[in-house]
Amino acid sequence: MVNLGALATIDPLTSLYNRRRFSEFLAHEIDRTKRYKTDLSIIMFDIDHFKKINDTYGHEEGDNVLKMFGARMKDIIRESDIIARWGGEEFMILAVNTNLKNTQILAEKIRANIENQQLASAPKFTNNESSHNINGKNPANMKSLEISFKIG
Template sequence: MVRNEPINSEVEFAGGIWDTWWIPLGEEVYLHYATDVTRYKKMEEELRHLSVTDVLTNTYNRRYFTHKLEEEIERAKRSGNKFSLIMLDIDCFKSINDCFGHNAGDLVLKSMAELIKNRIRKIDTLARWGGEEFIILLPDTTVKNAVHLAEELRESLSRMDIPGVGSVTASFGVAGCCPEDTIDTLVNRADNMMYEAKAAGRNCVRYMNECE
């Protein structure tokens, strides 16, 4: 014991989590007790998961993604490492909802999110940005490699056969982080590239290769 101070720690034991205390009562005499806090820890983890997750697609939500992007921008400034963003939007999504119903639209969103999650790395971050828009943070990734991934995802998505809907497509925009970037400037650049893909006829990838 340090200066006869109580020691508190959490211990995993017998499949549970225990909050343990060692309290000094005198020389070489201690009171020890433990409380099973497994249920509370599971509730805490569930609440944390809900706070950072989009319920429908089980991807991260916009708030969590913004936090991760801010961290990555600061890391890039310190290390000089490159990273990129991919922004994508399902083409003609309103028509999917109008023709097949909102349940079908939800299935499209979930199917696309699952496809992307199964392809990206553990260090990458996928989030639902809003509506039918998704965004991917790719640490230590050049624009060239991000474009290659975007093309692969675009092709894979267009080949999917979604029950009750058939095939769908998406438009992709790619941008790399520049030294002066903020969250807003970087996301806006990826967003602008995505809308260029829309304007070019949809189901394609557009990117900005250099910092200006």
């Protein structure tokens, strides 16, 4: 039997949370960080040159890259952090109880790890590059995802 709740909240390709569920988590975490005066940071990752992978090796390989990218990030983040596929080749991480300095360290750790992954069927793309934006605003000023990101 199909779990309709999972269909509404999980990205079917990567098995990560989807944009809708991430937005729900974000609203909850903003309220929680305001109440308890804790840190909250957001990282947005984007796979650089993703269109070139799709154009050169096909969408199936592009899907494999998305799955690998999501799985690697999920392996690196803490259990308390929340990761989602935002759309296309964009991923979001909600780093709970994490200040800006530690968020920058986490983002760099993920970037370096992803860059060193090799694609089995796309050997010319030995360096998978990604970009990331970080927002570590005071949660009291966060209202929604209408947050300006600064390049990390």
